[in-house]
Amino acid sequence: MLKKSFFFGILCLALWACSEDDSGGPASSGDSFDRSAMLVNWADNIIIPAYLNFGGTTQALESAVASFTQNPSEATLQEARSAWQTAYIAFQQVSMFDIGPAETVFFRNRLNTYPANTTEIEDFIASGTYDLSLPSTMDAQGFPAMDYLLYGLGETDSEIVAFYSTNASATNYTNYLVNLAQIANSLTASVVANWNTGYRDTFVSNSGGSASASVDKLANDYVFYYEKALRAGKIGIPAGVFSNLPLPGNVEAFYKKDFSRQLALTSLQAAQDFFNGKHFAGNQTGKSFKSYLDYLNTIKNGEDLALLINAQFEDARAALNLLDENFVAQIEIDNSKMLNAFDELQRNVILLKVDMLQALDVNVDYIDADGD
Amino acid sequence: MGSPLAKYLDKPTEAAPLAVFRIFFGLMMVGSLLRFWANGWIEKLYLEPTFHFSYYGFEWVRPLGAFTYVIFLVCGLSALGVALGFKYRLSILTFFLSFTYIELMDKTTYLNHYYFISCVSFLMLFLPAHRYFSVDAWRNKKLAAYYIPSWTIDSIKVLLGIVYFYAGLAKLNSDWLFRAMPLKIWLPSNYDLPLLGTILQEEWAHFAFSWSGALYDLSIPFLLLYRKTRWFAFAMVVIFHVLTRVLFPIGIFPFVMIVSTLIFFDAKFHHRILLFLSGVFRIGKEKWDAVLLPKKKEKTTSMVKWVVALFIGIQFLLPWRYVLYPGELFWTEEGFRFSWRVMLMEKAGYAQFKVVNPATGNYFYVDNSDFLTPFQEKQMSFQPDFILEYAHFLGDQFKAQGHGPLEIYVESYVALNGRMSQPFVYPTVNLLNQRESFAHKTWIVPFQDEIKGL
The missing domain is CATH 1.20.1420.20 (M75 peptidase, HXXE motif)
Incomplete structure (x- = not known):
């Protein structure tokens, strides 16, 4: 009899677990991030x-x-x-x-x-x-x-x-x-x-860990922004990285002309500041991808990914600073510098999208299919 | 024919466990197909993508537009037929073919448990699962039987045993046992679970989960076989699969495995389940049994025995094919699929394709989202056969757009089990010169680390 009620109990547990409820509960405190x-x-x-x-x-x-x-x-x-x-x-x-x-x-x-x-x-x-x-x-x-x-x-x-x-x-x-x-x-x-x-x-x-939780969603949005809007939109596409020829007409602020570099630099700075959790006003920093990676690294004893990402942000900024403040002019004079800036930005796509998302255990966007 | 083998093959056993297995299997398949449909996955996985990744040799299996829904409908109805034991042979054949067709349409969605379902339904083609407690047996008294050959039930036990045992063998590697990878990545993100959440942040917990997971997989088939440990083993099965369901986005697989392992229990247990079902559906089970009981035992044709033996033999051998390939299995994935390597590694990649005009040296990069869904892009980025197939697709695509002679290269990086990402494919290899085959892919950059073990 005991056996049977035990069996019934675990079956109920199984049914509960297999019901499709993975709403995120409240965050636990303790040592965890x-x-x-x-x-x-x-x-x-x-x-x-x-x-x-x-x-x-x-x-x-x-x-x-x-x-x-x-x-x-x-x-x-x-x-x-x-x-x-x-x-x-x-x-x-x-x-x-x-x-x-x-x-x-x-x-x-x-x-x-x-x-x-x-x-x-x-x-x-x-x-x-x-x-x-x-x-x-x-x-x-x-x-x-x-x-x-x-x-x-x-x-x-x-x-x-x-x-x-x-x-x-x-x-x-x-x-x-x-x-x-x-x-x-x-x-x-x-x-x-x-x-x-x-x-x-x-x-x-x-604050849960499912694909629809805020951290996972914003992490995806953030990487998407960096890859598509910043790397491709501001540099790659006008430099002709995705086409046979450069497309200077696709530069951001095309008519204002001498503004495109400033926009790109601002965007890069904002992306880096967000990564580091820097407050919008002031230099204080709070919990962020960086501190999350640092925390996970204490478990993993892996390479210091946050350090590598920040270093790559700096390299990308240096490459952007080599460009003319008007990207149209830069493309016409020496597009190789644009391509170089693209490559520097690209390196962080790999660190952010592959290494960071893996470390954070964030799945790449909108995939709600089963795993095994 | 007095040999022990012949004796074994003729040994009868009660048909109830197989009947229960058939009913539950059919119902679970109906449920999972409905769930698949209700989640909009038919549309999302098979109709929305413009390009599909094919299995080598099965390039002709493709989604069929709106007709794809019909395949799912046929599959669901045949699963219902299996559950009811209605025109069983036709139902299980239809189910096997339609389900396998669905799985072959796009390997992006490959999951071991889908393969498991194909395997089980293939095996069931040859099993007398409709002899007892089925519509067929009810309509055709000659077919009905209380006893069936014992090997038919054993064959399912063997298949289940292979799944667990090989999943356990696959865990005997240095990443799993000594780095607690990939659980060290996966478990901490469940920080919001009550009670468990905090524990899952601890390194000892990652090791505890890794080791007990491996031990569980290796021992469970034997614990289920042995009568005295069976209830304990079943409790472990439930606890293990409930945990995986709570911790990972694993769909209905835990439920399938929990229910499948019921087949290890003796006939008395299954008669109780059937009695319960009889009560619900007002079927006079006892009267039936009285008619059937005296019936003599069945003999199996030798062809069926050979097919099942061959099938089981292949199941034993197939997971070992990876030893024929050089390089790290987790890295190249040559021989990785169809081998019960379940929840074994965390792998992510990034692949940027470069289309080069060899005459001028001009090149451009491909925006993968022009051709692939995010799910496809993710799966493609770390699996060499996907990368190659996609490269050829891009080649055809851009040639058709009049880009003339062209070469396709890929700059790709892959991170495995928490290691830093490393270059994955030689960026100097024109992928259009490479053909898919079972041979080793020499254009994969060798893994820059070592994972010891099986």
């Missing part, structure tokens, strides 16, 4: 402050664009441009956090799909009817489209100002530019609001 604390550091000290900062710049951009279009002049154009630059730089510090509300609204794609599709933009302006929430219009909005509208419409500043004042379609140009600035600001405001009203807690409490 506290993933929850890492999520809190990410959310409260890095992600939300970065978004708040970016939100301020999109707010300023919206007003600068408004004053420029209400009163078009070379001086107000400069102010709008400067607000655009500030915002574009601040964007590099949030772009990698493509999770939660940002993921829902396709934040990165709506704000920074480049090259801008100028034909489509001109068509939209000419017709005055468009729906920028459609996925097909990603390349007609955001910073790249504003880049075109603020820098690319004419040869000289006065020519550009004319598009918003004396041009037959001046109203349409004005409306479009205003619209883009408004969308950028409202998208950012909605993401910030979401983080502040609930998503922060969702994010922090989802």
Whole structure:
């Protein structure tokens, strides 16, 4: 009889275990690395402050664009441009956090799909009817489209100002530019609001080890950002790494020209700071991939991966610093330096995607199939 | 024919354990196919990818568009037929063929437990699992039997024994036993489990899990065979598989193994299960048994005996084929599959393909996400046969796009069991000049470390 009830007991245990419930419980304290604390550091000290900062710049951009279009002049154009630059730089510090509300609204794609599709933009302006929430219009909005509208419409500043004042379609140009600035600001405001009203807690409490847990998801987003948006988008694609010939037209901030290196460097710095858990404001650091790797290394006694990754970040930065501040010029003068920068960035893809994700036991994206 | 072997082959045993095995196996397959479907995996794994990785020699097995759903439907219905014992031979044949077809469509999804299911269903083709407690036996009194040859049940025990024992042998290597790898990587990420979470951070726990896992796999077939240790062994089976289910994303496999090992129990135990089922479905089991009991025993045709013997023989030998290849098995994976090497290593890689125009020296890199799903890319990045097949696919692809003569190289890095990533394929080898075969792949960079053991 005892045997039977024991059998029944373990069968129940088996049934319980085989039911598909792997919701993450609360984090345990103790000696183990506290993933929850890492999520809190990410959310409260890095992600939300970065978004708040970016939100301020999109707010300023919206007003600068408004004053420029209400009163078009070379001086107000400069102010709008400067607000655009500030915002574009601040964007590099949030772009990698493509999770939660940002993921829902396709934040990165709506704000920074480049090259801008100028034909489509001109068509939209000419017709005055468009729906920028459609996925097909990603390349007609955001910073790249504003880049075109603020820098690319004419040869000289006065020519550009004319598009918003004396041009037959001046109203349409004005409306479009205003619209883009408004969308950028409202998208950012909605993401910030979401983080502040609930998503922060969702994010922090989802501290489990499953594929849908915050650490695993953001680790994937982070590596994806580094590989696709930074390494490929900013350097590899324009340098022609993925095509037969270089594609200088695909440089970020193509019309502003002497801005692409600064954007790339900001993005790289943001990626490294996030890796090290550095607070957005100040030099303090908190729990991060780095400290997680250090913790796991005390178990594994392996090579100091965090050290190697940081060293590679430095090498990549050195390679970027060798480039002209205008990547279009760099590609035309000496593309080999671009290729070199790509290779340096590439080395960290391997360390981050293969070595770091393996050490953290994070599975590569969205694979919910069984293992054995 | 008085030899011990002939005697053994004619020895009868009660049919109940095999009937229970058939019913549970069929039902679990129905369940797992429904789960597969409900999770959207048919769409995601077989319909969404534009390219599929084929097994060598089975390139003709491909997903068939929307018709793929029909294969799953046929597979599910035949599994139900197996459970019911309805047109059993046809059902199990259909199940074996459709299930194996599904598994052959894309080797990205290879799992040992899928292979196990193919093996079991192939074996069941030759077993009289429908003689007792089945629709067939109910409809055809001549077929019905209370006794079947004892070897038929033993063959399943042997197959299960092979799975465990070989999984145990595979763990007898220095990474598993002396570095506690890959458990040292896998266990700490379960930090959020109640009670266990903290323990799983400890190095002694990683070693304890590694050693007891190996010991479990090696000893469990024998503990299950021996009557006095059987209940203990079964408790171990449940605890072991429940743990693996809790710790790893392992799907329904633990459940399949727990239920399968019931076959080691004697007929009395299975009669109780059947009695319970009879109660639920209001089948008069006792009346049936009374009719069947006096029936004389069955003889097996010699062809069937030969096929089963050959099959079991292959099962014993196949996992050893890796010794024919030079190099580290975990690194090259030559002879790795179909060998019950389960949960044995943590491997990840990165493969960047370079398309070169030999005339001009111009080159470009391939964005793998243009052709592969993230799952396929992950699996491709550390398995040489995937890398080669994909390289040829890229060659065809870019030739068709009019890129003219071209060469394809790969820059790849692989990390194994927590070691730093190392170059995996010689970046100077034009993969288009290499052909898939059973021969050793000389273009794999040798493993820069040593893993001792089997």
